[in-house]
Amino acid sequence: MIIIMKPDASEEAVGKIKSMIESRGLTAHLSRGDQVTIVGVVGDKTKLQGTNIEMAEGVDKILPVTESYKVVNKKFHPEDSTIQVRNTPIGPGHLVMMAGPCAIENHDMLLQTAEAVKKAGAAFLRGGAYKPRTSPYAFQGLEEEGLRYMKEAREATGLNVICEVTSLKALETAVKYVDMLQIGARNMQNFELLKEAGRSGVPVMLKRGLCATIDEWLNAAEYIASEGNTNIVLCERGIRTYETATRNTLDISAVPVLRSRTHLPVIIDPSHATGVRSYIEPISKAAVAVGADGLIVEVHPCPSCALSDGPQSLTFEQFDHLVRELKPYAALAGREFV
Amino acid sequence: MIIIMKPDASEEAVGKIKSMIESRGLTAHLSRGDQVTIVGVVGDKTKLQGTNIEMAEGVDKILPVTESYKVVNKKFHPEDSTIQVRNTPIGPGHLVMMAGPCAIENHDMLLQTAEAVKKAGAAFLRGGAYKPRTSPYAFQGLEEEGLRYMKEAREATGLNVICEVTSLKALETAVKYVDMLQIGARNMQNFELLKEAGRSGVPVMLKRGLCATIDEWLNAAEYIASEGNTNIVLCERGIRTYETATRNTLDISAVPVLRSRTHLPVIIDPSHATGVRSYIEPISKAAVAVGADGLIVEVHPCPSCALSDGPQSLTFEQFDHLVRELKPYAALAGREFV
């Protein structure tokens, strides 16, 4: 931690800061410049909790030097992690495809979709049983009934299944049915939910919040990890910007940024990022080329009849075509489909 | 709802859209332009659920005409509402001051703060018992113990008390102790929590999400209202933008925008909006001048020892001075302190 003093900070003010730091068992290094004095703090800064140095007389600002996330930090775990979901590895050398409808609408459409995406090459079936919707009057999901269909689809096809959970209650129910929990963008800082997901021990896919910084996202992952569950996959799904040509703005640079800050795998959701079906294929190729560990894509037997997200869903044929198109990109990127 | 056809949409495609609309008992009005054909849909558009017109052949885009929020919509309730919390009115003609520490740190600091803000003119004591923190290693709040202190402060001073709830469990506990629930920015789209707050019947202050649009915010309020609880106060607390000179960017125009879209009262949180103590007084004056129904301000007996948000907290003297400074502005705005 570095403390920048104001240009007119008195000797006495600097001395007080120094004493405060040393009284907590830390070391203070002073650099006196022509314009300002800088105080470097050496040692475990958590010892300073309850002392608001930022507000002490003569202090201009405080600059943190190290990140607050630890378990998910690459500095303390330099090798990229591979997350195992049943027998499916997510991580270096592999490319995972997750596919399925935005919402589970009924038994048949789900089973039909499961068969189709399995055949095309997906390793996971996705499907929403609990739908967070902007308006209370929109379709909210089949809840446990939907989860049962997911389990049935899993048994029929061997696919892993992943479902979003939007509350502790949903989480408690979901762990009985699914292989992987999804925590969605709107709940990225629902800390109770993160901690419970951590305690569950079940693999978690954590989506980035609509306007979360990468550091906030990693801190959210740390909430899960700090409960002992490091089976975490991050999912970039676009952030909110002023641009309205796409539903969100895919932050593709997040992939190399994450590679340098964390050892966790990262996958990309081109469906929510763009909101437009015809953009999914080019964006998916870019995702593989940039180094993502996988993709999660919305697929629906009849997008034009979908209860939600129809315009961004692929048909079975389109998904099959997508996987074929991605194959040479995966090969170039040194990844095998799982 | 309006459907814009593509320039090259065939007669047949237009005909199909028309049939689809009419088959659901709605009426389609066609306007054929030189470049494009437009289809106006008349009737209850919820009848179209499950038909993805947006994806039908020849359709370019869909434009909604009316808002999805109803109970909180000014169109259906043109008069501004006054929310009663015990004997305290929040709404036209009144100015409500809510004040207190970011986090309840211990019994004495809370009681002391309650006395001070009461004396200065606050009607509500605020204080966090459940703290949503970016890092899992930061102080997370005293939870129920904090709520007990709040109740004690309420009994000692007569102040109304308001606390943030971050989970269903916290909500269940909090309703036993507080006069008003706060749903924070990070939980604005925690729909389970919103619905439960609606069912509780307890007055709710709903903060705007970090990057929520005003319409998403009103839809979140609609989640509460749709469960029968219209005792809702909105709180603008700044949105996330690229500017880093302040913690967030206060969207002061949200006040007149909300006045035109909803009948609910709106208050402003200058502490979180700016994050800088010296900006709170000018921003508070602006808030009263623009027509806000109140302010929620962080006050701490010793900001430089605060466990969180110290740099944006006012001392007792500063809060007292703030209220005095606001008095003539309140008078000009036709409001009395409650």
Add this chain to the structure above:
Amino acid sequence: MIIIMKPDASEEAVGKIKSMIESRGLTAHLSRGDQVTIVGVVGDKTKLQGTNIEMAEGVDKILPVTESYKVVNKKFHPEDSTIQVRNTPIGPGHLVMMAGPCAIENHDMLLQTAEAVKKAGAAFLRGGAYKPRTSPYAFQGLEEEGLRYMKEAREATGLNVICEVTSLKALETAVKYVDMLQIGARNMQNFELLKEAGRSGVPVMLKRGLCATIDEWLNAAEYIASEGNTNIVLCERGIRTYETATRNTLDISAVPVLRSRTHLPVIIDPSHATGVRSYIEPISKAAVAVGADGLIVEVHPCPSCALSDGPQSLTFEQFDHLVRELKPYAALAGREFV
């Protein structure tokens, strides 16, 4: 300037950085922490130009300590400036109203508007002769003919006149006719134009760029000031965010932020910030309450026939009413209308 070394930086790497700094006649202060080593650089950092320390071996990042703007920086000129435009002071104790049409459409509408805003209490007539328009097919302004009408209006009413200049050629022409130049949001980083405005010596109102940070804005002002012209007034006109309920998002906190960083006066443009006529009055009150030195408002004899910005323009009666409404707020803020 502070240099943060990587956790694994070698002694040798640290030594090299130290030598590089000292070889330029500066001093390096080392703070060795448990995790990282920090190097404080003392002295004139421009001596380091051409040495990319950021990229030297072992360096993690560089943190600047002082601002790059000097002449407009409050640190070197602690007292707030008053800018004189002819006999009109803009600065502490005064409130300046600038008003007029978005675009000068013809002779009569401009003269008529000048009379009306003068009578209502404006000190400046604004009017666009050179219009920066998103589409090349929209009305682009009357150019020099418009400037002539401005001068005529100035002679008829005694008002100061201000016009936007969008190119060096426009600037050269405008200085013959106007009392104050306006540099608009789209040209805030048109550095040639800034420098030429600096060399002209004519007072300048510099609007904030659509997505400029406050520091970039002050650096843009420094371009003008570094040419010897410190007659600069800043104008906050809203920034671009994801919110679409208003044309832009007024960053009202920019006023106290600027007060702490610069001595230059700041005025607010509620017309462009909101884009909605009915929001102008509440926002103007907030602007005065927060401490702005003035307002610039669009006024048109017939907003519903305006060639541009009609929906955000006030009628003569509305402007007259606005000024009356602002009077008690100005009095409270310790300002007299000029």
Add this chain to the structure above:
Amino acid sequence: MIIIMKPDASEEAVGKIKSMIESRGLTAHLSRGDQVTIVGVVGDKTKLQGTNIEMAEGVDKILPVTESYKVVNKKFHPEDSTIQVRNTPIGPGHLVMMAGPCAIENHDMLLQTAEAVKKAGAAFLRGGAYKPRTSPYAFQGLEEEGLRYMKEAREATGLNVICEVTSLKALETAVKYVDMLQIGARNMQNFELLKEAGRSGVPVMLKRGLCATIDEWLNAAEYIASEGNTNIVLCERGIRTYETATRNTLDISAVPVLRSRTHLPVIIDPSHATGVRSYIEPISKAAVAVGADGLIVEVHPCPSCALSDGPQSLTFEQFDHLVRELKPYAALAGREFV
């Protein structure tokens, strides 16, 4: 154009709108809904200039149906364009590499860079002679001297050369030396410059503004095209968002969005988008995979001594490696290096 009436608009108000439209020789189509009436306007809407329907009694809002850009619009030119710069094609089937230093610092470094990037496979040498810098005290470029070096490098290597122009004067000078003009992000709405670039007839690379929407960008291109010059290449270089992990946020989805809206080629600038050297390779692969027509990359003989943008510049070896790495991606995308 579509006009949405307010729910309470009177018959008389609707009638007036209809008359106003028809009096201009256009046709009005009415759709009366249960809640609102909608008026579709058919015909050339420029005939409505000067009638502010938006402000007429009873009108709620206006929705545009067609874009204001015409010459660059894909609707009127469905086939993707290939821009010829001397003998180099930019467009479908080709991949163009532009490379060189941020700023031309001196003769030798430029010539040396030209040789190196030519050998590695670039078709264009980039280099800044006029540098737009945030602070007036930063290095501003060699101006005409720099352009002379560019011409010399062009003659020595056969590379095309491209330079940014930041003013009309710079443009007038540059056209004597360069093969392609660059208009930078800060000048994307410097309309005088755009028009002059249009009149010059020289090929132009137009970068996206820091916070420009794709539609504003296309309108800026239309300014150039409307002067008769359609030799335009668009360059996505990242937009400004709240995320600070990268210098800007690359909007990679802009590529498929542009493909659907315009026939102009689009290239990507990974150097400015990310600001971090190690992110350039993965982002460049993604750019090729998503379908970009080329890349513009900063290369410097000694990034650690660069006068500007050192941390994002590649060394010669790194650039050579980048081109090799991109080859199989280009092949997959059906493109040949030019």
